[in-house]
Amino acid sequence: MTAPELVLTPSEMKQADRDAIASGIPGIKLMRRAGRAVAECAEKLASPGAAIVVAAGPGQNGGDGFIAASLLAERGYRVTLGLLGPAERLMGDAAEAAQGWKGGIVPIEDLRFDDADLIVDALFGTGLARDLGGEARLAVERMNASAKPILAVDLPSGIDGDTGAVRGAAVRADRTVTFAARKPCHLLMPGRAHCGAVEVADIGIPRPILEARGGTLFANAPALWRHRLPRPGLTSHKYERGHTLVASGGATRTGAARLAARAALRIGSGLVTVASPPEAIGVNAAHLTAIMLRGCDGPEGLHTILQDQRFNALVLGPALGVHAGTRAMVTVAVHARRSLVLDADALTSFEGLASELHGAFSHAPTVLTPHGGEFTRLFKGRPDLLDPESKIERARRAAAYTGAVVLLKGADTVITAPDGRAAINENGTPYLATAGSGDTLCGLIAGLMAQGVPAFEAACAGVWIHAEAGERFGPGLIAEDLAELVPGVLRDLLR
Ligand SMILES: NC(=O)C1=CN([C@@H]2O[C@H](COP(=O)(O)OP(=O)(O)OC[C@H]3O[C@@H](n4cnc5c(N)ncnc54)[C@H](O)[C@@H]3O)[C@@H](O)[C@H]2O)[C@@H](O)CC1
Ligand SMILES: Nc1ncnc2c1ncn2[C@@H]1O[C@H](COP(=O)(O)OP(=O)(O)O)[C@@H](O)[C@H]1O
Numbered sequence: 138m139t140a141p142e143l144v145l146t147p148s149e150m151k152q153a154d155r156d157a158i159a160s161g162i163p164g165i166k167l168m169r170r171a172g173r174a175v176a177e178c179a180e181k182l183a184s185p186g187a188a189i190v191v192a193a194g195p196g197q198n199g200g201d202g203f204i205a206a207s208l209l210a211e212r213g214y215r216v217t218l219g220l221l222g223p224a225e226r227l228m229g230d231a232a233e234a235a236q237g238w239k240g241g242i243v244p245i246e247d248l249r250f251d252d253a254d255l256i257v258d259a260l261f262g263t264g265l266a267r268d269l270g271g272e273a274r275l276a277v278e279r280m281n282a283s284a285k286p287i288l289a290v291d292l293p294s295g296i297d298g299d300t301g302a303v304r305g306a307a308v309r310a311d312r313t314v315t316f317a318a319r320k321p322c323h324l325l326m327p328g329r330a331h332c333g334a335v336e337v338a339d340i341g342i343p344r345p346i347l348e349a350r351g352g353t354l355f356a357n358a359p360a361l362w363r364h365r366l367p368r369p370g371l372t373s374h375k376y377e378r379g380h381t382l383v384a385s386g387g388a389t390r391t392g393a394a395r396l397a398a399r400a401a402l403r404i405g406s407g408l409v410t411v412a413s414p415p416e417a418i419g420v421n422a423a424h425l426t427a428i429m430l431r432g433c434d435g436p437e438g439l440h441t442i443l444q445d446q447r448f449n450a451l452v453l454g455p456a457l458g459v460h461a462g463t464r465a466m467v468t469v470a471v472h473a474r475r476s477l478v479l480d481a482d483a484l485t486s487f488e489g490l491a492s493e494l495h496g497a498f499s500h501a502p503t504v505l506t507p508h509g510g511e512f513t514r515l516f517k518g519r520p521d522l523l524d525p526e527s528k529i530e531r532a533r534r535a536a537a538y539t540g541a542v543v544l545l546k547g548a549d550t551v552i553t554a555p556d557g558r559a560a561i562n563e564n565g566t567p568y569l570a571t572a573g574s575g576d577t578l579c580g581l582i583a584g585l586m587a588q589g590v591p592a593f594e595a596a597c598a599g600v601w602i603h604a605e606a607g608e609r610f611g612p613g614l615i616a617e618d619l620a621e622l623v624p625g626v627l628r629d630l631l632r
């Protein structure tokens with residue numbers, strides 16, 4: 138089994154770096170390996186003898202740049218190196234790396250990028266401490282304006298390693314070589330878009346050290362949850378595969394529930410029932426075949442249906458309406474202690490009532506699936522949950538606060554569990570931004586939970602499978618297509 142990909146924050150990486158040094162690997166050795174990895178990548182991007190311009194910063198990122206510059210010059214490239222700040226201010230390993238550089242050092246403001254065949258951006262890495270200004274910012278803007286290929290060392294300078302935010306200005310790289318593990322900025326937007334293709338170079342920090350310092354943040358990929366995917370046994374019957382219940386909106390708002398229901402069925406829930414308000418039974422009946430239908434008159438109706446213990450997973454929210462009735466249905470579901478996915482109107486109905494959700498979901502597996510707007514409405518008046526700059530931190534705090542898995546949607550969907558685990562998704566496509574796509578996602582997650590997949594893994598798998606289906610379809614995708622693409626994605630995963 139492949140191990141899940143660890144993602145380390147800049148401070149975790151610094152600690153891992155220190156642990157590695159304490160375990161007997163000298164810092165300069167780590168830097169040499171990092172610089173060599175950069176040089177090897179540069180060689181793939183520039184033809185022999187090409188002009189390579191290295192922009193080095195005042196810290197260790199600059200040190201990596203010096204090592205790469207020296208190796209590339211030895212290998213016959215025409216290397217020019219510009220430094221931000223005086224060479225005398227370089228410290229520690231970076232100072233040692235600079236001593237190995239036999240070429241001249243140009244002040245950064247005199248460095249010309251327009252003549253380069255390749256630019257190596259070694260200005261700032263994980264040590265960026267404030268917004269770019271002055272010469273640093275000008276250098277970044279000139280690099281971008283040159284339209285030459287850029288190879289970023291560790292991360293594109295100006296990108297915040299923790300949050301992926303642009304701090305004043307940031308390099309737009311074609312390729313990024315990072316070390317030991319990816320950092321959040323390689324997966325979170327807009328950082329991810331600034332990185333180009335990212336390569337992770339092994340610089341000899343052993344995985345146990347990375348696990349000890351990181352170990353809670355992952356890239357969302359099958360390695361994280363494939364082992365949890367349900368495979369029906371030879372003698373399985375449908376009730377062993379779970380029964381998902383999806384609440385429908387009124388007569389003119391029924392499509393969302395059917396999208397979720399179909400997705401739950403496609404991902405393997407043995408049975409799926411739409412719980413419909415009486416006035417919408419006719420519309421729902423006209424559109425459902427394998428999916429069953431039950432009349433459900435508000436919270437009392439839901440309470441009655443849930444007396445049947447076989448309904449083991451629920452979707453509440455899509456097109457249910459923003460009102461107290463929806464809140465009451467959530468309360469009924471929570472008391473029934475079934476696996477639960479809450480989306481859309483089930484979240485918005487709690488606008489300004491975040492305190493009602495404090496610890497509310499700690500008794501049964503629950504997944505909340507807000508997009509950014511829903512998240513802001515849901516936690517209005519809770520700056521502790523809304524203010525952190527990092528999307529991961531916001532989602533983590535919301536999970537700890539509510540006791541639910543929180544799935545904060547977007548191009549860089551983040552999934553967090555109350556125990557602190559977090560995953561960042563990256564296999565989506567902008568074609569997923571289409572009406573009803575989120576409803577389908579709810580159904581996938583509930584369908585997995587109905588089959589016994591734990592909430593965090595169900596959310597992570599649901600997001601990945603949803604995105605993969607969207608990616609496979611591409612242009613013209615509508616929400617109805619997504620569930621139909623799930624079997625192909627599942628077949629590949631279960632192979
Ligand atoms: N952690 C590790 O395992 C390894 C790290 N290495 C490199 O070390 C880097 C981190 O090194 P550092 O911690 O020295 O940090 P950086 O080199 O990223 O930057 C820190 C330096 O930039 C200055 N600075 C920060 N923000 C600035 C701003 N907005 N404007 C002007 N100056 C600013 C700081 O005063 C400091 O001198 C990594 O990104 C990586 O490239 C590698 O050498 C290999 C090993
Ligand atoms: N640019 C994008 N790249 C990747 N995925 C995206 C992008 N925009 C939206 N998505 C995904 O599409 C889905 C949209 O969900 P949502 O906003 O709830 O839509 P709806 O309410 O119409 O169903 C989410 O899973 C979200 O992560």
Ligand SMILES: [K+]
Binds near residue numbers: 258259260262292293
């Ligand atoms: K950099």
